[in-house]
Amino acid sequence: MGVIRExxxxxxxxxxxxxxxxxxxxxxxxxxxxxxxxxxxxxxxxSSFAANDLCEVTDEQSLxxxxxxxxxAFITTxxxxxxxxxxxKDLQGGRKVHEYILKxxxxxxxxxxxxxxxxxxxxxxxxxDLLCVHKSKSVSCWTALITGYTQHGHGREALYSxxxxxxxxxxxxxxxxxxxxxxxxxxxxxxxxxQIHDKIVQQGLLDxxxxxxxxxxxxxxxxxxxxxxxxxxxELPSRNIVTWSALIAGYAEQGQGEKALSxxxxxxxxxxxPNAVTFVSALKACxxxxxxxxxxQIHDxxxxxxxxxxxxxxxxxxxxxxxxxxxxxxxxxxxxELPSRNVINWSALIAxxxxxxxDEQALSSFERLQDEGLSPTSVTFASTLKSCGSLKAAEKxxxxxxxIERRGLLHNDHILGTAVxxxxxxxxxxxxxxxxxxELPxxxxxxxxxxIGGFVQHDKGEQALHCFKLMQQKGxxxxxxxxxxxLNACSHLGLVEDCFRHYSSMxxxxxxxxxxxxxxxxxxxxxxxxxxxxxxxLTMEMSFSxxxxxxxxxxxxxxxxSNMNIGRWAFRHSVQLDAQDAGVCNLMANxxxxxxxxxxxxxxxxxxx
DNA sequence: GTAGGGTTAG
Numbered sequence: 141m142g143v144i145r146e147x148x149x150x151x152x153x154x155x156x157x158x159x160x161x162x163x164x165x166x167x168x169x170x171x172x173x174x175x176x177x178x179x180x181x182x183x184x185x186x187s188s189f190a191a192n193d194l195c196e197v198t199d200e201q202s203l204x205x206x207x208x209x210x211x212x213a214f215i216t217t218x219x220x221x222x223x224x225x226x227x228x229k230d231l232q233g234g235r236k237v238h239e240y241i242l243k244x245x246x247x248x249x250x251x252x253x254x255x256x257x258x259x260x261x262x263x264x265x266x267x268x269d270l271l272c273v274h275k276s277k278s279v280s281c282w283t284a285l286i287t288g289y290t291q292h293g294h295g296r297e298a299l300y301s302x303x304x305x306x307x308x309x310x311x312x313x314x315x316x317x318x319x320x321x322x323x324x325x326x327x328x329x330x331x332x333x334x335q336i337h338d339k340i341v342q343q344g345l346l347d348x349x350x351x352x353x354x355x356x357x358x359x360x361x362x363x364x365x366x367x368x369x370x371x372x373x374x375e376l377p378s379r380n381i382v383t384w385s386a387l388i389a390g391y392a393e394q395g396q397g398e399k400a401l402s403x404x405x406x407x408x409x410x411x412x413x414p415n416a417v418t419f420v421s422a423l424k425a426c427x428x429x430x431x432x433x434x435x436x437q438i439h440d441x442x443x444x445x446x447x448x449x450x451x452x453x454x455x456x457x458x459x460x461x462x463x464x465x466x467x468x469x470x471x472x473x474x475x476x477e478l479p480s481r482n483v484i485n486w487s488a489l490i491a492x493x494x495x496x497x498x499d500e501q502a503l504s505s506f507e508r509l510q511d512e513g514l515s516p517t518s519v520t521f522a523s524t525l526k527s528c529g530s531l532k533a534a535e536k537x538x539x540x541x542x543x544i545e546r547r548g549l550l551h552n553d554h555i556l557g558t559a560v561x562x563x564x565x566x567x568x569x570x571x572x573x574x575x576x577x578x579e580l581p582x583x584x585x586x587x588x589x590x591x592i593g594g595f596v597q598h599d600k601g602e603q604a605l606h607c608f609k610l611m612q613q614k615g616x617x618x619x620x621x622x623x624x625x626x627l628n629a630c631s632h633l634g635l636v637e638d639c640f641r642h643y644s645s646m647x648x649x650x651x652x653x654x655x656x657x658x659x660x661x662x663x664x665x666x667x668x669x670x671x672x673x674x675x676x677x678l679t680m681e682m683s684f685s686x687x688x689x690x691x692x693x694x695x696x697x698x699x700x701x702s703n704m705n706i707g708r709w710a711f712r713h714s715v716q717l718d719a720q721d722a723g724v725c726n727l728m729a730n731x732x733x734x735x736x737x738x739x740x741x742x743x744x745x746x747x748x749x
Numbered sequence: 750g751t752a753g754g755g756t757t758a759g
Binding site for chain 1: 750751752753754755756757758759
């Protein structure tokens with residue numbers, strides 16, 4: 141600690157007695173009077189010393205034994221002050237204490253507490269600079285930094301800090317590994333995760349540490365490698381409900397509902413009783429595979445355990461499960477019966493109404509949540525706008541748009557921006573849709589897709605094509621959705637060659653494989669234009685032969701152009717897919733009739749040919 | 750300083 145001036149020591153001791161009173165008072169007693177008590181302590185310490193620095197100090201003395209021990213106690217108090225600042229996320233107060241620490245050369249003993257303070261307050265760059273400049277060897281501080289980066293959604297920074305830490309000669313321990321695995325999961329860095337997994341195994345850290353094993357399972361699950369995740373889980377020396385939940389959540393997230401539910405059963409078979417977290421993932425699995433009955437069973441289990449009383453996450457998962465299974469009345473009932481509702485519960489229901497075309501219900505729910513004193517979020521707005529678009533309720537949509545603007549929500553939210561543009565576009569207020577797009581500080585391909593789609597929907601194909609050009613001039617590459625719109629636009633305008641040019645450019649220029657919808661659009665246009673041979677060629681090339689609509693498009697063309705041979709051929713393919721399809725049979729019958737063919741070939745004889 | 754969970758646009 142070195143030699144400290146006696147006057148300063150005396151001041152420190154004076155502070156110490158006072159600070160201790162505050163620092164050791166139970167938090168509950170502090171909250172009312174000192175909402176910002178850490179700041180108060182910080183500024184008090186600083187001002188006391190500022191006053192003291194004005195005093196002229198003439199003599200310097202070595203510290204006596206008792207003074208030294210009291211000094212140590214003071215450092216402890218400073219650290220306590222920093223801890224209070226950390227807990228209350230009082231960055232301003234913490235900075236003042238930091239200033240004081242620097243001014244008095246007390247950094248070394250306080251370094252760890254300072255780093256933690258900056259991590260907790262989200263000032264991660266400052267924390268990292270402190271660690272680097274002072275070449276900290278504290279593995280716990282480095283781990284705290286890595287955790288901080290991960291929690292704030294900066295997985296890459298977490299990985300970088302992990303490298304920096306090792307560069308400083310600090311070896312990671314179990315806690316660091318657990319933390320960095322989480323970072324790998326968030327950025328899907330499976331290769332890095334695998335390296336860490338190997339190191340953990342080499343160091344024998346898996347034995348007796350369920351948390352680190354769970355973190356490995358979760359890492360693979362979040363990276364989408366469920367086979368590996370399940371394999372690791374099966375080989376772990378010990379596992380618990382959290383390990384299983386990580387795996388089930390992974391399967392549910394990937395839309396592998398069956399697998400998720402079979403793991404859910406395997407877990408129960410091991411004698412582990414599911415908890416709220418497991419139920420959330422199991423419900424998500426049910427929603428993804430339309431398993432309403434299984435979902436209902438889980439719902440009953442949840443009710444038996446009384447878990448819905450105080451768990452909004454679980455309630456949302458339940459509402460969403462019923463919604464995804466199309467059981468909107470049940471979803472609504474779950475929401476209505478909750479002891480308390482939050483905005484996410486409501487948003488899940490509104491999203492379901494909007495997606496399933498129950499737009500009036502979506503709008504009335506939007507009103508109801510506000511009547512309950514809740515405030516819509518970007519997610520709520522996005523779904524509500526979708527319903528406004530479907531109802532062509534431009535006035536209502538505009539009101540919501542203004543509210544979004546008022547709250548400044550459009551600046552960094554692509555999804556919400558797209559929803560606003562799409563609402564105006566669907567309502568036919570295309571100039572407004574375009575203005576919104578132009579005024580946004582960033583533009584993305586889905587916003588353009590919404591605008592272009594609007595032009596197509598309102599029979600303004602020329603303008604759609606113009607937008608398509610403009611978008612690419614701005615350096616934005618079209619995607620699958622954009623091409624659907626553009627091909628449709630060309631189709632409506634009867635621009636056969638343009639349409640085929642765009643269709644061909646998908647693969648060769650943009651690396652996008654045309655899907656069945658694009659191909660159907662092209663086949664339909666070729667067919668209507670009388671290019672039956674090109675339509676057939678495309679149908680054969682694209683191996684979409686199991687899509688009835690494609691054959692229907694081809695048959696319609698044959699009907700129009702009285703091409704009985706190809707028509708019969710298409711009909712055979714079509715009935716092989718669905719022998720009961722009345723539309724196809726009628727079309728074929730009409731074709732025969734129109735061409736004066738007396739003997740209508742029935743389905744059975746067709747399939748036999 | 751350490752492990753698992755919710756709603757959105759095109």
